[in-house]
Amino acid sequence: MTKVRVSMEVNQQMRDAQIEPRMLLVSFLREELGLTGTHVGCETTNCGACTVLLDGRGVKSCTVLALQAEGKKVTTIEGIGTAENLNPIQLAFWEKHGLQCGFCTPGMILASYELLEVEPDPDEKVIREALSGNLCRCTGYVNIIKSVKYAAKLRKKGMRGLRKGAA
């Protein structure tokens, strides 16, 4: 099958490649760009481990063709913070033990990111609804909810990016 060109902005950098049209966005991110922070979980649109932001909205990248992201902005977990400079949501998940194995975490954090952009001070019901497309088999969700609430608090204090030690 002939390859086609796709280009999109990934984590604020223009990226393009020649791909097969059938390539999924998650494969484009992981295999073409090496951004393996986006995880492949169920591959059936259930678990949300592959969640990324497409023009600011959370989507399951295992169920989006790379070509559907043509000309759009994609944000992955690599785009919201670094080990040296964590995003407040990442810091909050760390502080409040919002993860155990960590497999679902990138998806949880990006879904939380979209939520907090829209609703800076969500209550538990709103958080649970916003994360209802993301499955975690370790935590029982209680600490994830605490993490998102704590992240909201950190963001309100104007903490956009910071080191763990500085918290």
Added chain:
Amino acid sequence: MNPKSFEYHAPKSVAEASSLAEEYGMDAKFLAGGQSLIPLMKLRLLSPSHLIDLGRIPGLSYIRDEGNHLAIGAMERIAGIARSDLVRRQCPILSQCAHQIADPLVRNMGTIGGNLSHADPTNDMPAVMVAAGASIVAASGQGSRVIPAGDFFVDTFTTALKGTEVLVEVKIPIGPTRRGAYLKLERQAGDFGIVGVAAVLEMSSDGRCLAARIALTGVGPTVVKATRAEEILKGVELDKNTIDRASRAAAEEAQPSGDLRGSAEYKRAMVEVMTSRTIQAAARRRAER
């Protein structure tokens, strides 16, 4: 898990999309948000050799108040409908339905046009469209036509659309006498429903039900219209006895088959329960504007 290889087309207009569909015929599928189509393609249940992406056609994503109806563009995302204050105010049944579809991430990609033209009998939107008396606008290179929602859903995964027609808009009647509700019984959050019931009532100022439209999700090869239930509700006051009789009639009209979400008998029983709850929820709503 990848789909089989296909050739990708990104038309810039509905006419162009339609002519591509004409050229490739049965080998082609339209792609809207892809939240039903892509999973089917990954499972290789469907392997079109040509995919016609409607996502780059400008002007297909909008929600407009046109006085006696809301006009919604086919590529409007389910999330856009769920978030819309206009829809919540003017057509709460649609807002309520949108919030119950899949999960927020799927709703961010999934579109109303894709949801309807996929015609999955367990999709929620079709019953709402039928109960609301919506119209579906289909366009091709040769112009457009309007199809009543009641005639649109022909069979499982089968609509009245011709191969070259693109669903471009949905028109949903609104008005001060209408009260609608959509309730869905789920096995787990975000799953397809076990049964769903859409009810739209026309209420008089003294609280009588002038007319009712009831449509059922998940209990037949396509949307089931509960016409006997509608007859029972017509022109009367909605007391407990009336609602009970209408709910029983709806359960009898359902054509459920057993699957992993429940036996046919269970689903029929749940249609009765959910119809009763939905009629009551609709009747409790305040005037829609």
